[in-house]
Amino acid sequence: QKEVEQNSGPLSVPEGAIASLNCTYSDRGSQSFFWYRQYSGKSPELIMSIYSNGDKEDGRFTAQLNKASQYVSLLIRDSQPSDSATYLCAVNSNSGYALNFGKGTSLLVTP
Amino acid sequence: DADVTQTPRNRITKTGKRIMLECSQTKGHDRMYWYRQDPGLGLQLIYYSFDVKDINKGEISDGYSVSRQAQAKFSLSLESAIPNQTALYFCATGQGSTDTQYFGPGTRLTVL
Numbered sequence: 001q002k003e004v005e006q007n008s009g010p011l012s013v014p015e016g017a018i019a020s021l022n023c024t025y026s027d028r029g030s031q032s033f034f035w036y037r038q039y040s041g042k043s044p045e046l047i048m049s050i051y052s053n054g055d056k057e058d059g060r061f062t063a064q065l066n067k068a069s070q071y072v073s074l075l076i077r078d079s080q081p082s083d084s085a086t087y088l089c090a091v092n093s094n095s096g097y098a099l100n101f102g103k104g105t106s107l108l109v110t111p
Numbered sequence: 112d113a114d115v116t117q118t119p120r121n122r123i124t125k126t127g128k129r130i131m132l133e134c135s136q137t138k139g140h141d142r143m144y145w146y147r148q149d150p151g152l153g154l155q156l157i158y159y160s161f162d163v164k165d166i167n168k169g170e171i172s173d174g175y176s177v178s179r180q181a182q183a184k185f186s187l188s189l190e191s192a193i194p195n196q197t198a199l200y201f202c203a204t205g206q207g208s209t210d211t212q213y214f215g216p217g218t219r220l221t222v223l
Contacts, residue, residue, distance in 0.1 A: 031209075032209045032210050034211065042216070042217070043214040043217045046211065046213065051209065088153075088154070092209070092210040098144065098159055099210055101153055103151070103152070103153035104153060
């Protein structure tokens with residue numbers, strides 16, 4: 001069973017702080033890694049993708065990938081109350097047919 | 112207009128009824144997926160299709176069936192709905208070697 005693990009949270013950070021969300025995965029053959037944001041009752045929205053080791057920045061978001069440690073993270077700088085949501089980590093399967101999703105980390109940004 | 116649409120958005124039905132959830136996309140993607148989401152359980156893959164002639168079971172396909180009517184349309188059926196099929200159902204599309212997926216708005220299904 002290919003697994004993607006995330007701390008369920010809730011992770012609470014004050015407005016303006018950096019939120020750090022972490023994810024580990026078990027399939028060493030995975031090549032594509034994604035972060036989705038999901039507001040309560042809404043559908044997952046793709047916010048970041050990363051395919052090679054290192055950092056990838058997009059606005060306030062930075063994704064970090066370390067394939068040797070099987071670890072991917074998402075940093076949100078200058079966190080806003082509107083960032084309060086559940087963040088899903090997704091990793092592609094080595095068999096190439098689908099994504100494996102973690103159960104998500106709930107983030108709460110307090111004013 | 113939304114790239115991935117799902118109908119209906121909300122449905123309440125009774126045990127034993129047949130239900131069809133529909134998904135349409137204008138993204139031109141070959142791959143389509145059906146997921147269900149229950150609180151605390153994350154997204155679970157029900158079925159996926161890589162093209163019109165290719166249908167595959169996911170991790171929780173029992174009690175469900177699908178039809179890929181065209182590249183743009185992928186329907187999920189519950190032949191005889193039961194209460195533990197009450198959940199949020201999402202359709203997703205994808206294309207390319209990266210397996211990037213894009214989700215529809217979801218259908219909230221309640222089986223009484």
